[in-house]
Every structure is written in C-alpha cells, then in structure tokens.
Amino acid sequence: MHLANLLLRPGKFNSAVTTIVEAPEQTRLMTAPSHVIRPLVPADAPCPAPIPRRIALLNVKFSPNLGDGLLCECLEKELAHALPGCEVMSVDLAGRQAYPSGHGRGRGMVMALLERCPAVLRRLAAWAILRLLLAIRLHRHFRAGLAGAEIVVLGGGNLFTDADLNFPMKIAGALAQARRSRLPVAVYAIGVSKRWSPHGAKLFIRALRRSRLVWACVRDQGSSDSWRAHFQDHPVRPANIAVDPGVLASLHYPRATRGTGTRIGLCITDPLAVRYHSDGSSGGNLDAWYPEALRSLVQQGFEVALFTNGSPEDREYLYRHFHAWIRYAKGPVALAPSFATPADLAGFVSGCDAIIGHRMHACIAAYSFGVPAVGLRWDVKLDSFFQLSGRTTHMIDPAVEAPTHLGRRTAAAIADRPDPAPLIARARADVATLAAMLRRHAKAVA
Secondary structure, three states: OOHHHHHHOOOOOOOOOEEEOOOHHHHHHOOOOHHHHOOOOOOOOOOOOOOOOEEEEEEOOOOOOHHHHHHHHHHHHHHHHHOOOOEEEEEEOOOOOOOOOOOOOOHHHHHHHHHHOOHHHHHHHHHHHHHHHHHHHHHHHHHHHHOOOOEEEEOOEEEEOOOOOHHHHHHHHHHHHHHHOOOEEEEEEEEEOOOOOHHHHHHHHHHHHHOEEEEEEEOOHHHHHHHHHHHOOOOOOOOEEOOOHHHHHHHHOOOOOOOOOOEEEEEOOOHHHHHHHOOOOOOOOHHHHHHHHHHHHHHOOOEEEEEOOOOHHHHHHHHHHHHHHHHHHOOOEEEOOOOOOHHHHHHHHHOOOEEEEOOHHHHHHHHHOOOOEEEEOOOHHHHHHHHHOOOHHHEEOOOOOOHHHHHHHHHHHHHOOOOOHHHHHHHHHHHHHHHHHHHHHOOOOO
C-alpha cells in the first residue's frame, strides 16, 4: 500500500502470519470444466524431492483492496493443492494480520495532500515514516513470519512498483530477513512498473542481488520488459512469465446463483486513486463520466449494482455520490453491500452477467468465472491482462470514449462471452511448475 495507508493505519506492533492448509474438500469448490482440473503430473510419477513442510509467501494479502487478497488466496490454495501436506503461509508486507474492517478512513484526504506535495518532500517524508515502521514493527513481523519456512515466494501482485518508496523499502526489509535466515527466494507472478525512483531502484536491485534468488516469474509481457530494463546490467536472473493466480478464482470459490434479469456490476474507483497510480489524465473526467455511463447502462435495459473492491477511498467516493447517481440513472440501480473477504468479492462477481471497472482483479475474477468484463483504461497492468486474455476489444478509455457508449459496449462484451478454460489450465500448470521448483530448492530443515 502507499504512504497514506501508513499515516492513518492504527496498527498493533505485533507480528502475524496467516496459515492456510488446503483441505481435501477443496475440490468441491472447483467450478471450472473438468479437463482444466486434471492432475498435471501422473500420480505414479517419480518424486524428484521431498515436499517442503512450510512455504512463506510475501505479499499484500490483507490489503483493503480485496483483489490483492483474492490473488493471494488463490496462490495459497493452489500451492497447497500441488504440495499436499505443505503449510503455506502468507506474510503481509505491511504487517497486517486480517482483512480490515473500516480500515483506512480518511486515507483519500491524505492521498490528496500527498498529491499536492513537492516530489522531494514527499519522498523524504515517505523514507522517514517507512524507516520508523520497519524498525518498530516490520522487522519483527518478518522474522516471526519466516521462522520455520524452507523457502520464500515473493508474489503475486503489483509489488515491483515505486509509489513513495513503499514497496522498495518493505521488500528490501523482508528479503534481508530471508537472507539472514539463509532461505532461497522465488519471485512469482509479480507486476513490474517501468518507472522507479533512483532510490527505489537501488533498493530493489540490492535486495535481489543479495538474495539467493532461485526462480523469477512476472505476470505479463510488459512486466517482463520492465524487469529486463531494470536488471539487465546487474547479476539478477531473467524472468519468465506466469499467469496471474487470480485466474484460478473459479477453482477455489463457489459460483453464485444469477437472478432473472441481466445484472451488471459497475466497479467504482475514486478518480483520486486513478490519478495517484497512473499518469493523471485517466481520472480527470470520472465525476461526470460515471453518472452518464450509469444512465447508458439503464437505457440499454440492464440492472446495475454499484460496488468497490474494498479500498476505503473508493468506498467513500461511492457513498458520497450514489444517491445522486441513482436518481440521475432513472432505472434499476442498487448499491451492493460492502465485501469483507475475497470470497465475498468473488461471489458477487460470479453472480453478475458482466463486470465493468478499472480494478484489475475484479476483471480477472470475472474472466475466471466466464463473466464478460469491460475494462476502464488507467494502468498498463489492466491492458496487459486484457491482451493476455484476448479481450482488448472490450476496453474503454473514459478519457476518450463518451460514457453514452457504455451500454452498447457492454452488450457487445456479453455477446462475446470468454472461454477461460485455456488460461486457467495454463495458470495451474504455472503453479505446478513453481511447486516442482520449490521442492528442488527448499532449504532442508532438521
């Protein structure tokens, strides 16, 4: 998360680890076609190495954006499925230990303040706060979280980004603990941004150079290009590409029952958040774009449910505007309840006939369940997924395309329903490859 989260989060200074051990009844939740979930390796195949007893995943599982939790839970469950008896733990890079309830109120105000700060002052403040957070809380959290692990997996998610030095400093601190514990490290299905600050680049490069990096995979071609550009002059191994584990959502969450009407889920993102994480132009006209787009959907004959992925600034923005938007739409529009867990988000998405939004993992979860998604362009990571899934014709740039087109564009996406089975199979094969690599490189623990 970014600096605003650090300033406002009332954390307790204790370490925590989340443990997930996959139960045999997990298979009842698998809703993908049967050919997708066939074993990737024959049951009688020779075992190359013993199964690790404990794997630590470094991620942001308990971010208020439940899309992060969704992809982390999918990776946890799929690894546990591929490595029976292995304890798969998530160690949140921000030191969180549970999905937040009401966490981060007022964060949007702080983000707005940060947006107005001079770049030099902003980074200096971020560095000071993160140094303090690492010293009084996160070092102890990482030490406790990695205790007893035999190997560390960093990923997935958009972790190799540099917003106010947040991830460079946290990842450097976590990998320093892995090095002290003499643990091998794998990087898996991460997003890598093009632009890092000089200080952020130095932290990332030094952290990976000093680690015992045994495997590296990024989640899309754009991230692969960025990885190569950042590390080509340094002794850091090249990265392969693995499908984002969020594609496995339909294997690990039950599908909701759909109603009789055609329900569209419109995922609302605060324009401030869009500007904060993009070039700034994408969020400029959303205040006017959203209500017109909503009316376009109603005029197309759709029922609409407004929702967010859980980020507090998105929720606050939606709550400020939904009464006026519903009156303006003049049709069947409802406010979806807030979600407490990734399972809630997945259940809602799977029960819709289409999803529209900026948030990547709302679109990824929809794709996994075979629900058409219309992506709202803002960040290259969303373009990358739509390209990977062959759905680029169903992206809209709100800065360019009139909101009155949204109803027609959504109808076209519904008529062109995706077939997620091939990409789900590829994602399972990628995790199986990761599991085999973990067996070969895991540190032996007496």
